[in-house]
Amino acid sequence: MSTEQSNEMTGFRGMVIRDVDGRPTAGFEKLTLADLPDNDVLVEISHSSLNYKDGLAISGKGRIARRLPMVAGIDLAGTVIRSKVPDWKPGDAVIVNGWGLSETEWGGYARYQSLKAAHLTRLPKGFSPAEAMAIGTAGYTAALCVVALEDWGMITPGGDEVLVTGAAGGVGTVAIALLAARGYRVVAATGRESQHEFLSELGASDFVARSALSEPGKMLQAERWAGAVDTVGSHTLANVLAQTKYGAAVTACGLAGGADLPASVMPHILRSVALLGIDSAMAPAGKRDRAWAFLDAHLDRAKLAALTTTSSFDALPALAEAIVKGETRGRHVIEIS
Numbered sequence: 001m002s003t004e005q006s007n008e009m010t011g012f013r014g015m016v017i018r019d020v021d022g023r024p025t026a027g028f029e030k031l032t033l034a035d036l037p038d039n040d041v042l043v044e045i046s047h048s049s050l051n052y053k054d055g056l057a058i059s060g061k062g063r064i065a066r067r068l069p070m071v072a073g074i075d076l077a078g079t080v081i082r083s084k085v086p087d088w089k090p091g092d093a094v095i096v097n098g099w100g101l102s103e104t105e106w107g108g109y110a111r112y113q114s115l116k117a118a119h120l121t122r123l124p125k126g127f128s129p130a131e132a133m134a135i136g137t138a139g140y141t142a143a144l145c146v147v148a149l150e151d152w153g154m155i156t157p158g159g160d161e162v163l164v165t166g167a168a169g170g171v172g173t174v175a176i177a178l179l180a181a182r183g184y185r186v187v188a189a190t191g192r193e194s195q196h197e198f199l200s201e202l203g204a205s206d207f208v209a210r211s212a213l214s215e216p217g218k219m220l221q222a223e224r225w226a227g228a229v230d231t232v233g234s235h236t237l238a239n240v241l242a243q244t245k246y247g248a249a250v251t252a253c254g255l256a257g258g259a260d261l262p263a264s265v266m267p268h269i270l271r272s273v274a275l276l277g278i279d280s281a282m283a284p285a286g287k288r289d290r291a292w293a294f295l296d297a298h299l300d301r302a303k304l305a306a307l308t309t310t311s312s313f314d315a316l317p318a319l320a321e322a323i324v325k326g327e328t329r330g331r332h333v334i335e336i337s
Contacts, residue, residue, distance in 0.1 A: 014110030015316060017057060017070045024065055026058040026072060026317070036114040037106055040085050043094060043115055045078040047129050048108040049136035050311075050319050050332035051170060052256060057102055058320035066103050074101045074281075075136045076108025076336075077129035085117045093123035097137045097288070098281030109316065111336055121288060126296040133333045134308040135295055138170030141280040142229065143291040143299075145171070145251040146178045148276050149227040152249040157183030160226035160245060161206070165189040165213065165236055166256055167199055168329040173307045174299070175229045176202045181298045187225075189213055189236070195329055202303055213239045214257060219264035223271070225250075234258030246271045253278040256326075307331055 011030040018025060033042070056062030057072045065072070080092040088094070099119040101107035106114070123132060149155050155162055162179055166172045167188035179186045180203020188199045191210030199207070213236045221242040228244060230237045231254030240250055241263055252275060267273040283291075307330035311319060315334075322328050 012111035013313065015058065015072045017065045017068060017072055019068045024057070024060055024063055024068065026060065026320075031071075031110060031112075033112060033114075036112065039114040040083065040117040041080055041088050041115050041120060042082040043076070043078040043113050043120075044081050044337075045076045045108055045111060045113055046335075046337045047077045047133040048073045048334045048336055049075040049133040049138070050316070050323060050328075050334055051075065051136060051138050052254070052323055053137075054102065055320040055323035058317060059324050061324050064102055070102060071106040071108075071110050071113070072102045073108030073110075073334075074098060075133055076101070076113060077123065077132050078113075081112070083117075088117055088120060093129065094120045095123055095129075095132050096120060097140050098283070100281065109313075109334070109336070121285075121292070124292045124296055130310070130333055131301070131304060134304055134331050135174065135299070136170070136331060136333075137280055138331060139174035139295065139299075140288070140291050141253050141278060142171045142174035142178060143294045144278050144280055144283065144287065145175060145229045145253055146182070147291060147294055148251050148278060149229070149249060150182075152227070152274065152276070154245070154248040155184055155227040158185065161185045161187045161224060163187050163189060163208070163225045163228040163240060164204075164231075165210075165228070165240065166231035166254060167204065168192055168195045169231055169254075169256070170331050171229070171231045171253060173199070173202055173330045176204050177300060177303045177307070178295070178298055179203065179229075181300055191326070192329075198307075198329065202307060210236075216262065217242055219266040220270065227251075230254070232257035234260050235262060237261055238263035241267045241273055241275065244271070244273045246273075249274040249276050251276045251278050253280070304331075308333060310335060
């Protein structure tokens with residue numbers, strides 16, 4: 001009897017979100033293959049990751065799932081077991097980032113998942129499944145941000161400073177490592193001085209206290225940043241825009257500090273500052289392939305290992321609470337198998 005057949009009969013665990021008394025509530029449940037959606041490709045999942053969005057979904061601190069029940073997890077890496085389409089064959093190594101996983105599509109926190117063929121990406125050459133999940137949606141989003149800043153053209157290796165907010169988080173740590181590898185002077189904004197040594201090892205050359213950016217500020221402030229990666233939103237993003245140099249750009253990809261933007265048009269119309277929104281969930285294949293190629297070329301594997309913690313599936317609920325409270329750092333790989 002194959003492993004697949006055995007699990008189909010005896011069941012396998014998944015982190016499932018259900019409506020309990022009007023609230024989304026997550027917990028481990030036993031599933032069978034018959035429970036999975038009727039999609040094109042069946043994948044056996046070896047690894048997933050923990051992102052801030054996952055933390056919100058599992059802890060119940062945010063309504064991430066748009067329909068219930070829902071298997072959580074916005075990332076996965078695994079191997080094709082069964083396929084209805086010729087593009088994917090049993091044995092193919094694949095990853096999925098975003099595409100509505102954990103929101104409208106069942107996600108990566110289960111031993112098996114049935115997925116739409118269009119949502120699969122071949123495991124990039126140069127990365128193991130665990131490394132791909134150490135990067136995950138957060139690291140892939142960081143790559144999209146850095147590529148967008150380079151395309152904008154105002155950041156220069158060894159030139160003016162580039163800011164990364166939420167620096168100790170998943171996006172922030174990978175962004176720092178990538179920017180430093182490209183030769184940029186990286187300033188990290190964080191509320192945890194205890195992380196300065198760690199962030200310095202990743203490539204940060206200076207620091208800004210989170211509190212210096214998180215309070216309401218003037219519409220225009222002294223120009224400092226040649227570019228920025230913002231994961232925080234709200235007053236932090238407003239202050240970053242107000243401090244950005246003429247003609248430069250800020251990429252916005254997160255809202256850990258709030259979804260509002262209490263800002264002014266002044267930086268945009270008087271300093272030609274650009275605000276570039278970065279979405280990783282629905283990015284087309286071309287952008288995804290470019291971001292992963294950028295990661296393969298420029299992400300130091302030793303730094304990736306240094307910013308990564310690997311945990312068991314059982315640890316997921318506690319980790320979800322910790323990431324929402326801002327008590328984690330770097331990237332967290334979850335071993336599903």
